[in-house]
Amino acid sequence: GDSVTQMEGPVTLSEEAFLTINCTYTATGYPSLFWYVQYPGEGLQLLLKATKADDKGSNKGFEATYRKETTSFHLEKGSVQVSDSAVYFCALSDQYFGNEKLTFGTGTRLTIIP
Amino acid sequence: DAGVTQSPTHLIKTRGQQVTLRCSPKSGHDTVSWYQQALGQGPQFIFQYYEEEERQRGNFPDRFSGHQFPNYSSELNVNALLLGDSALYLCASSPDSPDDTQYFGPGTRLTVL
Numbered sequence: 001g002d003s004v005t006q007m008e009g010p011v012t013l014s015e016e017a018f019l020t021i022n023c024t025y026t027a028t029g030y031p032s033l034f035w036y037v038q039y040p041g042e043g044l045q046l047l048l049k050a051t052k053a054d055d056k057g058s059n060k061g062f063e064a065t066y067r068k069e070t071t072s073f074h075l076e077k078g079s080v081q082v083s084d085s086a087v088y089f090c091a092l093s094d095q096y097f098g099n100e101k102l103t104f105g106t107g108t109r110l111t112i113i114p
Numbered sequence: 115d116a117g118v119t120q121s122p123t124h125l126i127k128t129r130g131q132q133v134t135l136r137c138s139p140k141s142g143h144d145t146v147s148w149y150q151q152a153l154g155q156g157p158q159f160i161f162q163y164y165e166e167e168e169r170q171r172g173n174f175p176d177r178f179s180g181h182q183f184p185n186y187s188s189e190l191n192v193n194a195l196l197l198g199d200s201a202l203y204l205c206a207s208s209p210d211s212p213d214d215t216q217y218f219g220p221g222t223r224l225t226v227l
Binding site for chain 2: 004006035041043045049050091094100101102103104105107108
């Protein structure tokens with residue numbers, strides 16, 4: 001079945017550092033890929049998405065590129081802020097459209113130190 | 115515009131009891147999905163409702179059942195609670211249209227003692 005493997009956490013960085021959180025996936029079809037963020041005590045918020053190979057999703061300075069050849073969707077940000085501290089989840093949907101069932105990774109907790 | 119709302123926020127039950135969780139979707143959304151998020155884990159898909167029917171189901175036992183009402187709100191029912199059912203239960207809504215995303219509620223924290 002479909003699966004998502006995420007970089008183990010927790011990750012601790014200093015403010016303004018460069019961030020990479022690795023994500024690889026296994027899927028039988030042509031999934032859409034997502035990054036969701038979960039702030040303390042809140043539900044999940046969509047951060048960005050990509051629906052086909054070589055698409056780049058971006059939002060709030062974060063970006064990720066859908067790499068079919070390496071089955072990856074790594075999350076990057078050039079300069080992190082304290083407000084980026086949260087848990088980040090990589091996910092895929094097993095149909096073309098994003099409103100189908102989502103398969104999530106285990107999450108990566110990110111802490112940014114001032 | 116209200117987002118996805120869930121009730122209650124927290125719930126404590128004992129083993130063997132039954133529980134009902136509720137979800138109201140975002141305005142304009144007609145599809146509701148439920149997920150279970152155990153502590154330190156990613157959410158796991160339970161099932162999805164569309165037009166008052168279960169459209170997809172994840173790998174969860176029949177103790178987990180649901181319902182969708184004509185106003186698109188939804189309930190998740192869990193019977194014969196086990197300690198392992200303790201988790202954050204997330205509801206997500208979406209319109210039944212292409213190229214859109216699921217919007218999540220804040221969740222219901224269920225503790226089974």
